[in-house]
Amino acid sequence: MPPPARSNWQMIKISLYGYLFLLGLTVFRILPKKTLLFGTVLEIFALFVLYRKVIRNQRKVDASTSTSSALQALRTVPDSEVMRVRTSWRNYDPTTPLTVDEIATLQEFLHTPTNMVGPFGHKVDVVLIDSKEVQTGKIGTYGVIRGARWFLCGKFDEAPAATDPTYYYDFGYVFENVILQATRMGLGTCWLGGTFSGKNFNTATGCKGKEVVRMVSPVGHVAGERGGFETFMRAAAGSSHRHPWNTMFYRVEGSALRAIAGPQDAGRFGRTLECVRLAPSASNTQPWALVFHKPLDGPTMVSLWMNERAYTHFRLGENDIGIAMAHFELCAKEAGFRGRFVPASQTPDLNAVLPNARFACVWIENGAA
Numbered sequence: 001m002p003p004p005a006r007s008n009w010q011m012i013k014i015s016l017y018g019y020l021f022l023l024g025l026t027v028f029r030i031l032p033k034k035t036l037l038f039g040t041v042l043e044i045f046a047l048f049v050l051y052r053k054v055i056r057n058q059r060k061v062d063a064s065t066s067t068s069s070a071l072q073a074l075r076t077v078p079d080s081e082v083m084r085v086r087t088s089w090r091n092y093d094p095t096t097p098l099t100v101d102e103i104a105t106l107q108e109f110l111h112t113p114t115n116m117v118g119p120f121g122h123k124v125d126v127v128l129i130d131s132k133e134v135q136t137g138k139i140g141t142y143g144v145i146r147g148a149r150w151f152l153c154g155k156f157d158e159a160p161a162a163t164d165p166t167y168y169y170d171f172g173y174v175f176e177n178v179i180l181q182a183t184r185m186g187l188g189t190c191w192l193g194g195t196f197s198g199k200n201f202n203t204a205t206g207c208k209g210k211e212v213v214r215m216v217s218p219v220g221h222v223a224g225e226r227g228g229f230e231t232f233m234r235a236a237a238g239s240s241h242r243h244p245w246n247t248m249f250y251r252v253e254g255s256a257l258r259a260i261a262g263p264q265d266a267g268r269f270g271r272t273l274e275c276v277r278l279a280p281s282a283s284n285t286q287p288w289a290l291v292f293h294k295p296l297d298g299p300t301m302v303s304l305w306m307n308e309r310a311y312t313h314f315r316l317g318e319n320d321i322g323i324a325m326a327h328f329e330l331c332a333k334e335a336g337f338r339g340r341f342v343p344a345s346q347t348p349d350l351n352a353v354l355p356n357a358r359f360a361c362v363w364i365e366n367g368a369a
């Protein structure tokens with residue numbers, strides 16, 4: 001059998017190690033300086049070829065999933081389909097601005113109070129800004145987002161949230177609902193937690209006291225094709241991939257915990273769990289795990305956990321749990337299942353079911369004790 005082909009990423013690593021080795025030999029004067037010059041030219045060429053290959057592969061994967069025309073066709077489809085087609089878009093068409101109607105529809109969504117409160121009762125303020133109208137300082141995304149004019153900005157007061165994670169869950173939940181609303185309208189979005197100029201966004205949205213813009217997303221008509229740098233970023237984060245079912249979903253059987261292998265093993269919750277799996281997360285870490293505590297076919301109870309993959313800085317892991325909650329609830333509703341979320345602090349008896357993970361909350365289906 002032929003040996004498996006090396007991935008482009010492995011090749012990039014090998015070429016960089018080789019270059020570092022050559023650099024070392026030149027620094028210690030084992031090789032003449034001329035060799036380093038030749039090696040540098042060769043390395044730049046190799047990285048260029050590999051960069052092109054990474055982009056070509058990623059484009060093939062993206063073309064089979066979310067395309068700009070697939071976004072356009074979303075207006076009348078169920079939420080689970082909206083979630084399947086949503087992906088992060090970083091390349092926008094500057095010649096097709098948002099229409100007056102689109103701006104009005106987004107504003108109406110943002111100003112409907114029930115849309116802006118999370119399951120734990122915290123209100124989230126999301127503001128739509130036009131970067132062309134910003135007076136002080138240039139709002140920017142360090143070149144990550146191209147061609148976008150409008151941004152959704154999620155404001156957050158860090159003071160009360162310091163000791164209560166439910167603020168972060170609610171923020172992730174509400175902002176993801178806004179993202180899905182924009183997707184339903186055929187618009188592109190991309191959660192940004194790091195690559196934006198925080199100070200300038202804070203000023204542009206009029207933050208006061210301990211309030212900051214915690215997350216941002218461009219919103220607009222996407223360019224026909226993803227940009228080269230964007231495609232490279234998607235490949236680097238593995239954005240088109242998700243972890244397997246059996247590392248995310250479990251059910252309690254007697255005193256044991258059994259992994260759910262796939263939709264065929266998840267009974268009536270197959271589609272709902274697939275929607276959770278497709279949710280976006282910071283650097284695509286997907287730090288969630290779900291455990292069913294009662295049989296899947298009766299009124300059930302599902303606990304949500306934040307596992308060791310979670311990003312702890314900026315509490316991004318807690319934000320991702322809120323996103324997973326939004327996907328779970330919308331898809332459960334679509335399938336006709338009703339229930340409510342209760343925070344971990346009110347259901348302490350479920351603690352420690354899942355090792356190496358932090359218990360976040362539980363979804364209790366109507367009729368479950």
Ligand SMILES: Cc1cc2nc3c(=O)[nH]c(=O)nc-3n(C[C@H](O)[C@H](O)[C@H](O)COP(=O)(O)O)c2cc1C
Nearest residue numbers: 087088191192193194195237239280281282283284
């Ligand atoms: C909380 C959060 C923060 C993110 N921050 C950034 C960011 O700063 N820059 C960026 O380019 N993408 C960012 N992303 C996008 C993720 O990389 C992307 O969602 C993930 O790779 C999955 O890809 P998909 O959204 O196309 O499904 C963020 C996503 C989330 C959920």
